[in-house]
Amino acid sequence: MDDEDLIPLSALQHYLYCPRQCALIHVERLWAESRHTAEGRLMHDRADTAGVEVRHGVRTDTSMPLSAPELGIAGVADIVEFRKGEAGLVPRPVEYKRGKPKAHRADEVQLCAQALCLESMLRCSVPEGALFYGKTRRRQCVVFDEALRALTLDTIQAVRRMLNESRTPKAVYEAKRCDTCSLLELCRPHELTRRMSVRDWLLQQTAEES
Incomplete structure (x- = not known):
């Protein structure tokens, strides 16, 4: 190798x-x-x-x-x-x-x-x-x-x-681990963890309308 x-x-x-x-x-x-x-x-x-x-x-x-x-x-x-x-x-x-x-x-x-x-x-x-x-x-x-x-x-x-x-x-936010990581701003776990797939977003909208 x-x-x-x-x-x-x-x-x-x-x-x-x-x-x-x-x-x-x-x-x-x-x-x-x-x-x-x-x-x-x-x-x-x-x-x-x-x-x-x-x-x-x-x-x-x-x-x-x-x-x-x-x-x-x-x-x-x-x-x-x-x-x-x-x-x-x-x-x-x-x-x-x-x-x-x-x-x-x-x-x-x-x-x-x-x-x-x-x-x-x-x-x-x-x-x-x-x-x-x-x-x-x-x-x-x-x-x-x-x-x-x-x-x-x-x-x-x-x-x-x-x-x-x-x-x-994929990013998964865990406060104890993520908040002390030097790559926090590059990783953006807060933002990426909150993102939904299109399918999940549509299901949420349907549930709210009903």
Whole structure:
């Protein structure tokens, strides 16, 4: 698979958060900056500088390129820590996120995809990783169990189908999700959700007249 055909790891997170957001970014190539995205970008400043550091027996690689061509995914890990294990150095991806832990599993799937890439590249097992959230200033351990791996693989397939079809899902407004999205003005969920089909409009008019 050519590099340009590989799905960005961030697309998996976008898809689980909102399939329409994913399509706007990765199919229609739209983007808009917001306070939230700017804060997230600032959080990544250190991790976005490629480098290697060894401290207290732990090797830390920042901004590490990742890929798993057999799965059709590629991206960059904020941080990958390598700790000594029985079979040698064991990699542990760490992803930085602004905000706080979420109810959905979008961030966990993105992190798990990083682990799948590391397993493909290094031919080793990656049992767990961590998410660091800016608001809590704490790491949240993520175990890459069978359920999370299955959800990650299913998400990769779903994103691949959407990209192949070049299809953007219809807008569905949900206040908690939409109001904090940087693409709110480009997506226009308020307006598009209210639109009726001609058939529904005629049925409504008929009902009102009767």
